[in-house]
Amino acid sequence: MHVTIRLFARLRDITGSGELTREAPGGATVGAVWSSLVAEYPELSPYEKSISCAVNADYSRFSATVADGDEIAFLPPVSGG
Amino acid sequence: MHVTIRLFARLRDITGSGELTREAPGGATVGAVWSSLVAEYPELSPYEKSISCAVNADYSRFSATVADGDEIAFLPPVSGG
Amino acid sequence: MIALTAITAEPLDAAALVRALDITGIGALTTFVGLVRDHNLGRRVMRLEYEAYEPLALRGLELIVQEAAEQWPDVRLAIHHRIGRMGIGEASVAIAAASPHRADAFAASRYAIERIKQIVPIWKHEYFEGGDVWIEGATADPDNVEAREKAMKIACT
């Protein structure tokens, strides 16, 4: 299945793109999507402990299962205000 | 000597005037001016414990000595804001 | 440029108060506006009339600005209090605070309104359905250390 990955701020700088489309095996979790992304872009690994995630523009968990066509967003620590 | 007495809010309602001119003996204190006023308007006496005073538009004390021509203000508990 | 402190019979404008502040180096701006409420202590309020001992009330506002500057040296504060007749929803007091950091702006603004209610010689005459009454709150002694500490505690903790 295909998932859209959204990346922001420094994560976007690292991958060079705010939106990527990637293959993921059926039943994959958000965490598995992240791990494949880290394998592709090792510079992302320091964010392992600090990122949050969202699925289809709603807050989610790394343990959540993703479905075909989902938009998975990885959110580095925020700095609004 | 003469002093001008300024009264506000309920105190003004009691005396019927926001500004009175009264005689005071030389060396009189603000407290003495207040006491004569209470003698004149007994309805003021409940304010004995709660009023503050000012002399010539600056915060003062009941123990302060007044001078000829001074403006003595008696301030009931405030309620601005 | 409007004055940083004022006792005025004109309607208040919080945005104008903000514009009166120098915002060089500022990261946080707060405003507080007190409005005439339609109810008080179960009474239906029709309008208020505020009376002030004007020169001393202005001095009181200046004293509050000075006290705040001692506590929060980087905060810039402006305070206007309206007097005269006001209808429901009209602003009786407006405070603007500018500060490099938000904690100080909130604290100074809160301190200012608490102190206004403690020491500034302004009195509220409430006209409610069925009568009217002078509201009597705090005793106006600026040297009362306990009162000042109370205001500081509300503002800072």
Add this chain to the structure above:
Amino acid sequence: MIALTAITAEPLDAAALVRALDITGIGALTTFVGLVRDHNLGRRVMRLEYEAYEPLALRGLELIVQEAAEQWPDVRLAIHHRIGRMGIGEASVAIAAASPHRADAFAASRYAIERIKQIVPIWKHEYFEGGDVWIEGATADPDNVEAREKAMKIACT
């Protein structure tokens, strides 16, 4: 009528935010505006660029309004956050709170800014003299109870 919550590329207007609030029965109105500062951590800042995950950032602001409504049922809150490029002194965030009583208006306003900094997916790209850096603050987990309690503590005590 402007929206109570917004993520927008347009300049913010705290006075317009206030006008968006229903002030029936209100006695206190507060605003908080965050401005771009000229210095940060000893660096001379030239400008900022804010980026957001817009739909989730808007949801975050709505969540904060809802959290505030649970804690302070009488408070009405409006929050706008700007994104894109901003110069020194421009407003990045504006919050307006209306409440029957001042303590709640101050608390809800303070709570809102603390929560924005905790959970709303917005990022600040700082362009300073000699370089640029993405500012990374808090981890955006709205379910983190400790974070929420921390914001509540700052707001309420």
